[in-house]
Amino acid sequence: MPKKAKSKWADWLTEAFQVLRPPEKLTVAEWADRYRVLDSKTSAEPGQWSTDRTPYLRGIMDAFTDPRVEEIIFLKPTQVGGTECLNNMLAFVVAQDPSPALVMYPNLDMAKFTSENRLQPMMELSPALRSRFRPGNSKDLELQFDGMYTVIAGANSPASLSSRPIRFLFMDEVDKYPKSAGKEADPRSLARERTKTFPFNKKIMQTSTPTVRTGPIWQAWEAADVKLEYYVPCPHCGHYQTFKFKQIKFDKSLDAESIRGTAHYQCEHCDEIIRDAHKPAMLRAGEWRDSSGSTQLRRKTGFGLNAIYSPWVRFGDVAAEFITSKRTPEELMNFVNSWLAECWENTQIKLNSDKVLEKDSGYEEGVVPDRTILLTGGVDVQKDRFYYTIRAWGECMSSQNIRHGVVETWAQIEDVMNISYCARDGTEYFVNLCAIDSGYNADDTYTFCVNNSEWAVAVKGSNTALPSKYKLSKIDREERGMYGISLYMVDGGYYKDFISNRMVRKNDEPGGWFVYTGCDLEYAEQVTAEEKIIEKRGRNEYEVWRPKTAHADNHYLDTEVYAAFAADCLGIRYMRYEEKPEPKKEVSKKPAKQNSWVGGGNGSWL
Known part of the structure; x- marks a missing residue:
């Protein structure tokens, strides 16, 4: 056989082997650490992705490949990497498990902007994704890959939620979704309808900063089969606890800038001071648990974080933001939602x-x-x-x-x-x-x-x-x-x-x-x-x-x-209560005085 023919035959075998070879057995976090590259236009820390920078995202991302989990609910603040977590899951699907996907944003403008400035650059930057991406056949609202397509939809557009079947559904910032998609029903319900073709292996991911208790993400969090929070160990006593705003100690008489430099965290168990320098090691040693201490995942698993966990936020930043936000209800609501990841409520009284x-x-x-x-x-x-x-x-x-x-x-x-x-x-x-x-x-x-x-x-x-x-x-x-x-x-x-x-x-x-x-x-x-x-x-x-x-x-x-x-x-x-009158006492009548002649006296004739 001529050398040229042998070379073509070898190339064909190599290509066929690459196509038929099963993907590496990786979790989402492992895949991202190996293949994900962050864009300098949209990331504060461009270059190779490292889950060690935000260790709390590891458990959320890896739940995506856990066969027990069908739906992930991520209740999040800003500045913790929630959107990149969703992007890593999508990238993993493209590279490891190609199947039709839908990514939904609050409106079409945001969907188009995100596709152009985040999703498509993400596909081009990573060799593992670029080899599967087909930009020539793609549009801003529909990306084509080897073996799959990804629809980029706006929750305000019924047309973008058309009846194409999908296996993977990603919903970002669901609390900003309109209550209905035009004349159609709730856009989240419409999107879920598209996953019916994959009843046994579909995956749904929804994430958002909460707004009010009746908002979609808080309702989803309440309905989760298990609610997990990220527990971290105290560097002094080793006691595992969640970061809580009430444990940030600061002098309320100071101005915001002074508070920013003096606030610290206090361990709820040993009362020792925890500094910002302790946080990275605490995050790396943390784990997701429910209120009973269990780490078990369920079909609908909820993950909840606040901004105190963010590696880009200091304890003093949280305290200063609170002092600044107390000026108006609108600013305080933003602090409660975007920093504490809690629903806003002005309940006069808590009744149970x-x-x-x-x-x-x-x-x-x-x-x-x-x-x-x-x-x-x-x-x-x-x-x-x-x-x-x-x-x-x-x-x-x-x-x-x-x-x-x-x-x-x-x-x-x-x-x-x-x-x-x-x-x-x-x-x-x-x-x-x-x-x-x-x-x-x-x-x-x-x-x-x-x-x-x-x-x-x-x-x-x-x-x-x-x-x-x-x-x-x-x-x-x-x-x-x-x-x-x-x-x-x-x-x-x-x-x-x-x-x-x-x-x-x-x-x-x-x-x-x-x-x-x-x-x-x-x-x-x-x-x-x-x-x-x-x-x-x-x-x-x-x-x-x-x-x-x-x-x-x-x-x-x-x-x-x-x-x-x-x-x-x-x-x-x-009305006033009327006292009942006391019943009248019967007066006993004295017997009548008898006439002496009847026999009442000594001189009676009887």
């Missing part, structure tokens, strides 16, 4: 189920407390059941839940609201007014309230604040022959404020809010299922009540809102 159970009145279930003026009820109507509460009211709007529960029919609601409830002295009480939610099954609620108008009224919660606590309107249901039905619009936010403020009063203070002895945990959890937070709408901020966690049941809270409205509607604020 334990607080409810502490409000034990000392009365058994069903027993009306002493000095009660009236009873009211509240009913939350659901598809297949009714939640109800009955509350006793006294002076200063002091109140106690005497009964609550779940029934299945309107007849049972009628029964529970019409039986008598007794005080310890035997005095009988009946529910004076019951407010019934008409939000779910309006027609049946109106019919029931018309038939029981002497004690029941229909109500509907208002989504916005009302000029007054409630507003009466009249409605007609001609098809049912009902006219002039009373419907009260109720400001739920006002009455939730009322309940929360009364709940924290000391037990000996007038106007308290109580429950009966042995109150169940489910009721307590539902009554405290919401909290008050600040939400931005355009340029304005509003305080609103929102569920603490996704899909949290709050039915008993709604019933208590309606019961409080009913008491207000009856004028309980202005």
